[in-house]
Amino acid sequence: MKPFTVHRGRVAPLDRVNVDTDQIIPKQFLKRIERTGFGQFVFYDWRFGADGTKNPDFVLHEPRYEGASILVAGKNFGCGSSREHAVWALADFGFRAVISSSFADIFANNSTKNGFLAVRLSEDEVAQLMQRAQDIDDYQLTIDLEQCEVRDAKGFRAKFSVDEFIRHCLLNGLDDIGLTLQHEAEIAAYETQHPAPSALKAS
């Protein structure tokens, strides 16, 4: 996993609440068996018309937000389907982080497995960032996972909290399967006490 330490980048505002994973990556793109190449389909139905033409009004198509790597969005971001393709699509499109006042649990979990940051700030702080991203040209933020802080060059500074272990994994880009397998002895002991039920063994 790609480590996340400090990231500075352009901010794009997505001023909607309850952005569900069906919007982030519509179902017709879930049939691929690869983990890559989903960026072209991110927010597909909002970015493109039914005939495949680009919707110039969608925020990510405004030239001023081109190359944005930080998305600011309304509450309950990533709700709905468990599809990790949503995180893959955002990351593949070029985002390193989403800032919102709340995230759906599975989306937040999936983010941490991909070196992608779901940063939770207060509703008030998110509203401020949304406003700045709309008002200021080439608005940039720094997300500092070492300090657990989001800041800009114009005086905005907010702390965020993240589970200490998840932070450790993100900072170091650790593979958590490897970490769990460090407990091989405990897993094996548990399995000795709790063998697979005999009914599962019958064909």
Add this chain to the structure above:
Amino acid sequence: MAQKKTLFEKIWNAHLVAQPAGRSPILYIDLHLVHEVTSPQAFDGLRAAGRKVRQPLRTVATVDHNIPTEPRGTPITDLIAAKQISALQLSCKEFGIRLFDMDSPDQGIVHVIGPELGLTQPGMTIVCGDSHTSTHGAFGALAFGIGTSEVEHVLATQCLAQQTPKTMKIDVRGRLAEGVTAKDLALGIIGQIGTDGATGHVIEYAGPAVRALSMEGRMTLCNMSIEAGARAGMVAPDETTIAYVKGKRFAPKNAEWEKAVAHWHSLPSDEGATFDKVVEIDGAQLCPFVTWGTNPGMVAPVTGRVPEVKGLAESDRRAAELALQYMGLEPGKRIEDIGIDRVFIGSCTNSRIEDLRAAARVAKGHHVSKKVRAMVVPGSQTVKRTAEQEGLHRIFQDAGFEWRESGCSMCLGMNPDILQPGERCASTSNRNFEGRQGRGGRTHLVSPMMAAAAAIAGHFTDIRNWKYQ
């Protein structure tokens, strides 16, 4: 005296393999359900790392999400979908995993076949790369959806590192009235607490209205927990649960059965156990619901109207305006005046035999409105066979409904079953998100009875006034 524990805490504690200092607890997973859409990248991850599936016996796979519901044997014309199915077949063979394939008499939606095969049992930890895994909580299991990286993690380790969720009790007093179903209860709850009302929590549904539900009803209720943002939903096991599991193919037998039942009786939350949050609902006050917007919390009584948006807080008002614009509705419109083009009876929420019986009872002797195309998609081959033995398929077909093969179908429209732009659908599924059932499609979530009645009337109608034939 020992500390009083909730159902959730009992299961969680019994599955802790390790609690490393400064890390998330490591939880053992009893049953891992796998389907074609969220697993291929996980199997590839195993291959890349040279890992095996740790417990193939505890891993069970089926195909459900992208398969056609045309008669089996019809070639799959979507080549990318076909490739995804064949990837699962190859992975199951390579790693020694039991697969209920397209041609299996046990194939079906993963959350329908787990329970009906007796794989799902009280006290278990169950995961699947699908958010509606919460369904299995109906049995008093801790069951939750995971992403593909976690699918790989469970395949490799049979464990998951998980932060401990909070607990929420939803206490449903009174009894649901005739015509008010578990689906209406679920929609009523989400309408009250919101689509993020239970984020970070595991819900335990309790109270007389929940106790009175059948296993099918409890599955519908727990299924929709994720739509309130919950990590999982659960109902404590009781005699209804035990009677359902008994005799199922993968249920414990003989001495193991006796031992299991004794264990299951110890699972319900202790009297006086505390929850992080408690919500009370008056079940007797609930009515049949219809969603009007683009998330399951945007819900109105069938006797009500599309709500006014003026009084709402800024972000909610804009969300409601966008939803109404997408849905092609105006505030103040009577729900019963909303006409429909399509009806979908199916999905992991409402495609079990009891759902089909309820819908068939409504449809019997009537005919689907001329302007409506209606389809019934049984949740599994077993549900389909049972329904056909009971003659339900004839009732549906005589009434003008299409009777199809089992799968997820138009719940998410990954297969050819989709809405056309602008089409309005009464659907027994779980999500009314923009484009969920097809780009530009407009989904209204309802119970199976309400969907059947809407198919016949051509618009929403209060099932409590239905003229049964």
